[in-house]
Amino acid sequence: MENNEIKQAVLIKAAAAKEASLLLNSVTARQKNDMLAAMADALEKNAKEILFHNEIDVEAAKNAGLSPVLIDRLTLNQSRVDAMIRGVKDVAALPDPVGTLAEDLKSPVKDLDVKKIRVPLGVIMMIYEARPNVTVDAAALCLKAGNAVILKGGSEALNSNKFLSKIISEAGVKAGMPAGAVQLIDTSDRTAVSELLKLDKYVDLVIPRGSEELVNSIRKNSLIPVLSHGKGLCHTYADIDANLDMAVKIAIDAKCRRPAVCNAMEALLVHKDIAPQILPKLCELYTEAGVEIRGCKITSSLAKNVIPASEEDYNTEYHDLKISMKVVNSLEEAITHINKYGSHHSDAIITENKENADRFLAQVDSSAVFVNASTRLHDGSVFGLGCEIGISTQKLHARGAMGLKELTTTKYIVHGKGNVRE
Amino acid sequence: MENNEIKQAVLIKAAAAKEASLLLNSVTARQKNDMLAAMADALEKNAKEILFHNEIDVEAAKNAGLSPVLIDRLTLNQSRVDAMIRGVKDVAALPDPVGTLAEDLKSPVKDLDVKKIRVPLGVIMMIYEARPNVTVDAAALCLKAGNAVILKGGSEALNSNKFLSKIISEAGVKAGMPAGAVQLIDTSDRTAVSELLKLDKYVDLVIPRGSEELVNSIRKNSLIPVLSHGKGLCHTYADIDANLDMAVKIAIDAKCRRPAVCNAMEALLVHKDIAPQILPKLCELYTEAGVEIRGCKITSSLAKNVIPASEEDYNTEYHDLKISMKVVNSLEEAITHINKYGSHHSDAIITENKENADRFLAQVDSSAVFVNASTRLHDGSVFGLGCEIGISTQKLHARGAMGLKELTTTKYIVHGKGNVRE
Numbered sequence: 001m002e003n004n005e006i007k008q009a010v011l012i013k014a015a016a017a018k019e020a021s022l023l024l025n026s027v028t029a030r031q032k033n034d035m036l037a038a039m040a041d042a043l044e045k046n047a048k049e050i051l052f053h054n055e056i057d058v059e060a061a062k063n064a065g066l067s068p069v070l071i072d073r074l075t076l077n078q079s080r081v082d083a084m085i086r087g088v089k090d091v092a093a094l095p096d097p098v099g100t101l102a103e104d105l106k107s108p109v110k111d112l113d114v115k116k117i118r119v120p121l122g123v124i125m126m127i128y129e130a131r132p133n134v135t136v137d138a139a140a141l142c143l144k145a146g147n148a149v150i151l152k153g154g155s156e157a158l159n160s161n162k163f164l165s166k167i168i169s170e171a172g173v174k175a176g177m178p179a180g181a182v183q184l185i186d187t188s189d190r191t192a193v194s195e196l197l198k199l200d201k202y203v204d205l206v207i208p209r210g211s212e213e214l215v216n217s218i219r220k221n222s223l224i225p226v227l228s229h230g231k232g233l234c235h236t237y238a239d240i241d242a243n244l245d246m247a248v249k250i251a252i253d254a255k256c257r258r259p260a261v262c263n264a265m266e267a268l269l270v271h272k273d274i275a276p277q278i279l280p281k282l283c284e285l286y287t288e289a290g291v292e293i294r295g296c297k298i299t300s301s302l303a304k305n306v307i308p309a310s311e312e313d314y315n316t317e318y319h320d321l322k323i324s325m326k327v328v329n330s331l332e333e334a335i336t337h338i339n340k341y342g343s344h345h346s347d348a349i350i351t352e353n354k355e356n357a358d359r360f361l362a363q364v365d366s367s368a369v370f371v372n373a374s375t376r377l378h379d380g381s382v383f384g385l386g387c388e389i390g391i392s393t394q395k396l397h398a399r400g401a402m403g404l405k406e407l408t409t410t411k412y413i414v415h416g417k418g419n420v421r422e
Numbered sequence: 423m424e425n426n427e428i429k430q431a432v433l434i435k436a437a438a439a440k441e442a443s444l445l446l447n448s449v450t451a452r453q454k455n456d457m458l459a460a461m462a463d464a465l466e467k468n469a470k471e472i473l474f475h476n477e478i479d480v481e482a483a484k485n486a487g488l489s490p491v492l493i494d495r496l497t498l499n500q501s502r503v504d505a506m507i508r509g510v511k512d513v514a515a516l517p518d519p520v521g522t523l524a525e526d527l528k529s530p531v532k533d534l535d536v537k538k539i540r541v542p543l544g545v546i547m548m549i550y551e552a553r554p555n556v557t558v559d560a561a562a563l564c565l566k567a568g569n570a571v572i573l574k575g576g577s578e579a580l581n582s583n584k585f586l587s588k589i590i591s592e593a594g595v596k597a598g599m600p601a602g603a604v605q606l607i608d609t610s611d612r613t614a615v616s617e618l619l620k621l622d623k624y625v626d627l628v629i630p631r632g633s634e635e636l637v638n639s640i641r642k643n644s645l646i647p648v649l650s651h652g653k654g655l656c657h658t659y660a661d662i663d664a665n666l667d668m669a670v671k672i673a674i675d676a677k678c679r680r681p682a683v684c685n686a687m688e689a690l691l692v693h694k695d696i697a698p699q700i701l702p703k704l705c706e707l708y709t710e711a712g713v714e715i716r717g718c719k720i721t722s723s724l725a726k727n728v729i730p731a732s733e734e735d736y737n738t739e740y741h742d743l744k745i746s747m748k749v750v751n752s753l754e755e756a757i758t759h760i761n762k763y764g765s766h767h768s769d770a771i772i773t774e775n776k777e778n779a780d781r782f783l784a785q786v787d788s789s790a791v792f793v794n795a796s797t798r799l800h801d802g803s804v805f806g807l808g809c810e811i812g813i814s815t816q817k818l819h820a821r822g823a824m825g826l827k828e829l830t831t832t833k834y835i836v837h838g839k840g841n842v843r844e
Contacts, residue, residue: 373838
């Protein structure tokens with residue numbers, strides 16, 4: 001398509017999404033659940049065709065020489081399709097945030113009844129990379145919160161995403177969903193996204209999921225507010241009063257299980273008084289687990305296989321089986337280090353000392369702060385939100401694990417009896 | 423100052439504010455109230471000097487030929503200083519939002535206690551125009567919510583602002599406030615603001631108060647999230663089932679009392695079946711009150727002194743004794759008109775019909791929607807927030823009247839007993 005055609009196509013989609021979102025304002029929870037059930041049904045009935053369309057993407061990715069990791073993320077199979085279907089049903093089962101009371105207000109004005117209630121945000125644009133299941137997840141979550149959604153997946157998954165969005169959108173519409181409530185940007189041309197990011201008249205929120213580069217470029221170029229996942233440079237601090245066995249157990253869990261996820265630990269700080277007791281054994285376990293250790297001088301003097309850590313190491317989110325380590329003189333030094341080098345995502349203290357725990361909780365400026373638990377537990381489901389749209393490291397609107405509520409906004413509803421100001 | 427000097431000076435202030443904000447994380451409500459009391463005291467003791475410094479600004483403004491309206495906004499007198507002092511005391515008396523429970527969470531994981539609590543945002547930058555009292559108001563509100571603040575007032579008020587910020591900052595520090603918690607950008611050079619807007623590492627939020635141009639230019643140029651007051655193109659719709667006397671009373675209040683404020687009505691929509699009963703009298707009252715009427719053809723046919731309304735009129739926030747009017751065929755037409763032309767600020771329906779009221783409340787996409795009340799009631803104090811930082815027309819973080827809570831963010835606080843993910 002020519003640039004002008006793409007601009008036109010994108011504008012039409014955005015306007016249709018806005019129109020759909022205004023109709024979704026009056027849709028009941030029951031109606032939305034019926035739409036979601038119809039989507040789950042359609043996925044079930046079309047499983048074979050989904051796999052067929054996905055295979056075209058996978059073949060092309062192989063021919064283009066994409067990495068095995070990327071190809072794995074791109075690939076669907078029956079069990080992954082089943083997981084998508086379960087996902088949609090799980091979303092339908094969640095309580096509807098729309099219409100719930102956000103704040104109970106007492107107006108000092110006689111006969112004026114003021115309520116702040118949750119309402120849909122409007123139109124949400126989701127930008128994501130290879131995984132085709134996000135197409136279905138995101139559509140279900142946005143719809144449940146009463147929003148229209150514009151989906152923009154990765155170019156590698158375009159065939160899969162086209163088919164998935166087509167069947168869920170058609171099924172939804174048959175069950176009463178306004179046309180335009182679920183739409184896909186079906187081109188890989190970059191003009192489409194850069195045009196959409198200008199349409200703040202139609203789109204209320206952009207949620208980018210993917211690499212730091214992707215997110216930063218969207219933040220920079222968007223006129224629409226962005227709700228982004230930042231990086232996760234997470235710390236664990238083993239305090240002077242730590243339970244040593246617990247510290248080792250948590251340090252292993254937080255680093256080794258899934259090093260590539262955002263809530264994995266990247267750096268371990270250890271109080272100097274317990275360093276001699278904990279570091280030799282822990283570093284041995286790390287080395288056995290294949291973890292590369294970058295440590296300060298004291299770490300090196302206490303344990304084997306320690307590579308000297310540079311300033312850059314403390315600033316790095318490895319996303320890998322690597323860890324930076326530092327022995328600190330005090331709780332204060334640990335807090336200062338975390339606030340300076342961390343990404344304000346998830347940080348933990350291991351201590352039996354309540355006063356130290358409270359000081360850490362108050363002074364570490366992160367979206368989630370843990371006492372005697374692994375940062376890996378930062379997750380919407382673990383936190384009781386029922387689902388997770390992502391983890392925000394920004395401070396406005398949503399911070400930390402985000403659930404359905406974060407896909408809504410609020411509205412003041414005021415009933416009077418002819419009240420005027422003066 | 424040279425550009426480089428300004429950049430350097432701004433960077434130092436921003437870093438100092440960040441440092442102060444980290445210390446403010448552990449300050450109690452009692453300590454903050456002591457700081458506010460000390461500020462109120464200092465204002466009281468220095469009232470004469472405040473007026474002296476303000477007079478320099480007022481003289482300069484007169485010599486520069488500024489409009490009487492602007493000069494009035496700039497001018498302080500004893501009663502305005504008294505109001506500032508009362509304002510600070512009122513803020514001290516408000517409940518502290520910091521540390522309150524934002525969400526009660528039930529983790530499905532055994533022995534994991536998850537709480538979402540309110541914490542300060544960090545560093546807030548306030549950008550505002552002539553009124554010097556905003557310097558004191560904003561500092562008090564930001565401090566009460568545990569934030570450091572960087573103040574940037576209008577150049578006309580620079581002398582007043584310098585003195586006001588100096589005395590409240592010094593008084594606060596004497597009472598235990600971290601240095602750097604209240605700072606003023608004491609230059610009118612534009613480099614200062616454009617540099618600050620890049621410092622997202624240090625500043626968490628920018629709140630611009632002023633003209634649409636000021637706000638838009640900040641939105642466009644800021645790397646820091648912006649919480650802005652948009653314009654207020656507010657509607658009142660007199661429904662087929664309106665109480666006619668009430669409709670007239672509200673239409674007069676919403677338009678005539680203070681036409682220049684953002685929650686004043688700009689447009690009146692009237693159902694065709696009641697137009698003949700209401701418009702002749704209402705338009706007469708408007709004309710008596712000096713209101714210029716821009717109406718549709720039916721309005722013209724029913725009332726005197728009606729200028730034909732253009733498309734542009736329906737898009738205009740007059741901020742003045744002018745009103746656009748339209749006779750509509752249905753509730754649906756009114757809702758569509760409001761969503762199309764309105765600014766999503768405050769809109770009202772006058773009706774005795776509950777079904778119509780509910781449809782209006784659900785479908786009008788505005789920050790506050792009123793039934794049988796004047797849009798002029800959209801106000802933090804009227805809504806029971808105890809104060810008002812402003813009225814947001816954006817959907818993220820805060821929508822509509824904003825209180826102290828909107829100057830905070832949240833943090834997950836998680837207590838475990840050695841919990842790991844797997």
